[in-house]
Amino acid sequence: MSVYTFLEIDVSLQVEELRGYLKEVGAEISLERSPKGLEDDLHKIIGVCDSCFSTEATEQEIEALLNSIVSVLIVVPVGEKTESLILAFCEKLAKAPSNRLGHVCLRVLNLLFHALSETLGVRYHVYYTMIQVSGQIAQVQSVFHSVDKMRQTLNKAQPPPSTEQMQQLLRLLHQTLLSNKHSDEASKVMIELLGTYTTENASQAREDAHRCIIASLGDPHTYIMDHLLTLKPVKFLEGELIHDLLTIFVAEKLPGYLHFYNNHKEFISSIGLDHEANVRKMRLLTFMQMAESNSEMSFDIIQQELKLSYEEVEGFIIEALKTKLVTARMDQSAEKVYISSVVHRTFGKAQWQALRDTLDNWKTSLALVKESMQAIVNAPLVPAIQ
Template sequence: MSVPAFIDLPPADQAKELREYLKSIGAEIDIENKEDLYENVSEIIKSTEILWKNCDIRDIEGVINSILSLLFVIPPTNCTPLIKVLCDQLTKAAEFGKASLSMRLLHNFFHGYDIKTPFLYDTYCAWLKVAGSNGSINLVPTDLKKVNSWMDLWGSTVDQRHTLLRLMYDAQVSCGNSDDAAGTMIQLLGDYTEDNASQAREDAHRCIVRALADSNTYLYDHLLTLKPVKFLEGETIFNLLSIFTSGKLEDYQKFHSENSEYLKNIGLDHDFCLKKMRLLTLIDAVTGKNDVPFSEIQSQLQLGEDELEEFIISAIQSKLITGKIDHLNRRLVVSHTTQRTFGRHQWQLLADRLLEWRNNLNNAHSKLATIDPIQ
């Protein structure tokens, strides 16, 4: 049976058509309308769960579009409870293999109202949930600047903001968008203060573990500045983060010997961590040097001679260092290294270098000024 969207019918007739259809497919609902449109729509929405189990996609889309047309009749200020129930129903679609349809309906719903409408917060959260389960977060707008402006317009509370950012983070992680997920989590943790940092303990722990497990993430000092992460100081996870931030291979090996079960329990692979720590130790070994003997690198990384060149090539490919291998002299010629940490000392070095460049430019300008122009 194909169900039209009934949009051309008066609201009361449209509601009655919906009731009759839902009743015909087994929903527990009276076919007679309630006098109040709000109550009418509320009962209809609560009965839609049966759609996901038994109906064709075209039928579902027709019913939901009809409900949306009725919601547009009700003043937005009264709609929030109805929207929450409808969004809950739409998130159930993924359980019955209809997430793509739900994504389309939520998209239409989200763009059907003025962006200032407060209940779009619930619509957007439902959209994120479905996108995460369906691997389609790229179909949802997630630019943080834009989303922050929306939350301002919706008058979202601090707790609501945190909930939304967690949903976005989870969706991005489940869809493999690790870079976007990292940015989302940084904002989430950055929203906490010293007074409420303890409330974000779980978020901070998850952030650290996923950053350590990410094959594209090697720099961690920015995490140490976040108050919820600082709150973990003294705990095992904080000690591990500190090693990856500024420690060396031997520090990690000592940690692993004392906490091997802990690493397994939080889902970190020892061999993966070992390789990452060797890369980070290599950065320290070559920073500030023009060339480094293989023997020195081999000693610090605890690698066999037959493994060394391949590892150095891997480091260059990761862009953590820039250089080339001098095979004849068994050396690594270094032109650039990534800074593992960037604190006061690094800022001072940068300031000194910029000052040197400025002085050199001034000297060059002065010399050019003494040259007579060609007649």
């Protein structure tokens, strides 16, 4: 990627031009270059570079100024001082005062990120700031595509980001994706975050585990949650109300939730969950569980099990089918639902055994078909009647 400069001149003159421009826009900076060298010059320039944010300068002028700082940064010899300069620059750009300037800062950060060598660890900090800024302007998906791609990119550094750094980044990503209404991706990121903890340090992820469970329970598009119970930080919460509530949403039916709610109404309210939304989700989960063992169900059974009025049954079934978690045909005249397929709420030993039995049956059937076809091939030809 090309790195554009403020003016196509050598670094020394470029630094002087930067000082002059910042002075013109009201920054408190001397026009004289520092006798301590280029790094000190950059330190002073970066310290006041955000002065242009409060001026009447155009986006193009501000972007040109910031890009010029990038072009000087990348020619400074790599070292601790260079990293501190890049960190200071990122800190300034993270505080863009408006959506308009946020877009400018994100482009400049993207330029800096790609201009730095892939082996430099400081790229982690640039990427972290990119996530911060992109979240502020609702552009996070222009920076983050998947956890795997992010890891592949950042792990090229020598050394790669530490576990603690990745946890900090994943935590920021989760918050950013949630605030930008990307709940599915946020859930995946949180699961990835919790997966970085071991049995020894699972207690440190207590708050993250709480947030993960609450976000999953509250997300209207998340229904399958049994995988959360296997995460070590979530296991650490066993015996607490939040873990009991998760277990209900994983394996129990609507009456189980209603019993829990009647005993812990204040707890449900305190964690920010909506009771009516919980009931809607538990009705669907209960319906899924019923469909696992019943190929057909009457409206009466659905009405009784899901605590619905007679008038609400058809509407519920239609909404359930829209989720595509259950495939079924509704017969209004017979007042029955005929189940074709259903997504299992949990996938444990019993489900693996059922899958194995199904595959064994297929294998046996295919073997019989093969034998029949072979018999046809080996059969003697019957002479044609003349």
